[in-house]
Amino acid sequence: MxxxxxxxxxxxxxxxxxxxxxxxxxxxxxxxxxxxxxxxxxxxxxxxxxxxxxxxxxxxxxxxxxxxxxxxxxxxxxxxxxxxxxxxxxxxxxxxxxxxxxxxxxxxxxxxxxxxxxxxxxxxxxxxxxxxxxxxxxxxxxxxxxxxxxxxxxxxxxxxxxxxxxxxxxxxxLADRSPSDVLLDRATEVIERESRDPGLSAQAVAQAVGVSRRHLDRISVSSTGRSVDERIRDHRLDKAASLLEAGAAGEIGVYGVALECGFRGASHFSRSFRARFGVAPSRWSGPAAELRPLGFTGG
CATH class of the missing domain: 2.60.120.10 (Jelly Rolls)
Known part of the structure; x- marks a missing residue:
């Protein structure tokens, strides 16, 4: 400590x-x-x-x-x-x-x-x-x-x-969560379970939980500030960051990490990763890249 x-x-x-x-x-x-x-x-x-x-x-x-x-x-x-x-x-x-x-x-x-x-x-x-x-x-x-x-x-x-x-x-x-919260729980479970499938989309998640894509997107944006597609992307990127931190690139390469997390190709993965974390996947250095000095600033 x-x-x-x-x-x-x-x-x-x-x-x-x-x-x-x-x-x-x-x-x-x-x-x-x-x-x-x-x-x-x-x-x-x-x-x-x-x-x-x-x-x-x-x-x-x-x-x-x-x-x-x-x-x-x-x-x-x-x-x-x-x-x-x-x-x-x-x-x-x-x-x-x-x-x-x-x-x-x-x-x-x-x-x-x-x-x-x-x-x-x-x-x-x-x-x-x-x-x-x-x-x-x-x-x-x-x-x-x-x-x-x-x-x-x-x-x-x-x-x-x-x-x-x-x-x-x-x-x-959260014991008194609304039906919308419960629906988002189910959607999150689908995303976490199926994110390795490159074909996973907001439409597929909505079908899995039994509602329209528009309805699910509306609830997702209202509760989390992100659409279902954005949540799928972010979950894949978070999973990729965790694999890279664990040294997976040395075993299966960056392209292998991309495939493991549901991306169709290395170039799309690299662009998305850089946009999210500010560095290329090959240069990701783990949690230290996120943990900055406590960032309180005045308003």
Missing amino acids: DISPPTRFPPDLGVRLANPFGARVGVLRLGSVGPARLWDYRDDGLKLERPAASGARWISVLAQVEGHARFEAAGRSCELGPGGVAFLEGPFSASIETVGTARQVGVELPLATVRFPSGYLAGRGADGSSPTVQLLSDALRTLWDAAPSLDVIQGEAALTAIAALARVATGSL
Whole structure:
């Protein structure tokens, strides 16, 4: 585990203050273990805005340790006090506005570890009245406090436990999902199961779940900001990135990775990959290419 020294947001960062009279600059500390990033953030009445990160595949799980804050993302918002937990996702712009002195600790996990499709959790939150949420909040704070003394195996075990708690907590949050959400669940299952087939399309997914393509696209765009075809493409690219990170190019080549992920040819795959991740598949260097310094900017 690595923990950085405190980092202050410089004046030229452009953070907008919610209460400019007497407010101070926020203090941020970062840490990491494996593919996950940890942070401890303290401020006094700031509003922070973070732009969407296209192609990002992580989810932020944040525990409100002190004070109160309002979280917004993907058209949703929640207000939490101590013990509450909020969720933000990389592909969606987000803001956090605190009231008075406040502190959050959080972790960024691969979205797949929580096992919900992209867009379902962004902007949602839960107060500490649920035992599971209490456990999750306590685990996040404990992980931060213990991080400097954990070895790699201990850190990975802690992240596994937090991911499991997050799945249970988010499951209760989404127990009242609408029929549209359930339909998107089914569509996601089809995409994940059939993405290796180059013939998979929005029309094929719609037929598999028993609705028209237009209806499914409308629900998908409304809930996730992406059409079904875009979600198929992004899933294939995410799978390709994971294979490349695991060294698959050395065994089956970039063209083999493209075929394995449902692309018809190497050139189309390379163009799509570069557009999504900013580098050619042959130069993909794994999660480090995604994990930039915590990107809060002012609005």
